Amino acid sequence: MSKARTRVNGWQDFCARFAAETRAAWGAASDYFWSELLLNIMSPTDLAPPVTPATAALILGSARGSGWTRKLGAALVELAPANLALRPIEIADLPLYHEELEHDVPAPWTRFREEIRAVDALLFVTPEYNRSVPTVLKNAIDIGS
Numbered sequence: 266m267s268k269a270r271t272r273v274n275g276w277q278d279f280c281a282r283f284a285a286e287t288r289a290a291w292g293a294a295s296d297y298f299w300s301e302l303l304l305n306i307m308s309p310t311d312l313a314p315p316v317t318p319a320t321a322a323l324i325l326g327s328a329r330g331s332g333w334t335r336k337l338g339a340a341l342v343e344l345a346p347a348n349l350a351l352r353p354i355e356i357a358d359l360p361l362y363h364e365e366l367e368h369d370v371p372a373p374w375t376r377f378r379e380e381i382r383a384v385d386a387l388l389f390v391t392p393e394y395n396r397s398v399p400t401v402l403k404n405a406i407d408i409g410s
Contacts, residue, residue, distance in 0.1 A: 286340045320350045322384040326391025326402035328357035338390050351388065354380045356405040374408050381409050 323341060327334035342351045360371050381387070391402050398406075 282344050286344065318348045318350060319385045320352055320383070321386040321388045322381060323351045323353045324356060324387060324389050324391075324402070324405060325353065326356075326389055326399050326405075328399075328401045332392070334390055334392055341388070341390065352380070352384060356401055359401075359404055359408055362404055362407040377405065377408055 323338050325334050325338045329335070338353060342353065345351045354377065356377065359373050359377055360366070366374070389402070391398060394400075397403075
């Protein structure tokens with residue numbers, strides 16, 4: 266078996282384990298969602314994940330400490346393949362964005378921007394609020410952009 270095929274199968278194994286973890290937490294209703302999203306969309310068989318280790322920021326779009334978003338993020342970190350380091354980045358402590366604060370940047374903004382610059386990719390895990398993204402996530406996007 267070629268190395269590329271092995272890497273793809275490793276990614277598919279990760280997706281299958283992640284789906285099993287969420288199935289255990291959410292029940293069979295999650296089966297279709299995870300099989301479509303993780304196995305078909307995120308890991309096409311003609312593409313292999315990067316060979317060199319990559320670092321991705323895991324941005325949780327919820328400030329709720331005990332919510333499903335945090336549980337899902339923790340499962341992603343635990344089940345990530347060896348060539349992917351997921352680094353959770355906290356956004357709940359970011360002061361609301363206001364352009365006038367750019368002259369005297371708050372420390373949490375600086376921390377957030379530095380953490381974003383230090384990674385290869387961003388992974389957003391977020392609930393939907395009122396058919397949109399949560400305010401805490403929109404605020405983080407404004408600060409980081």
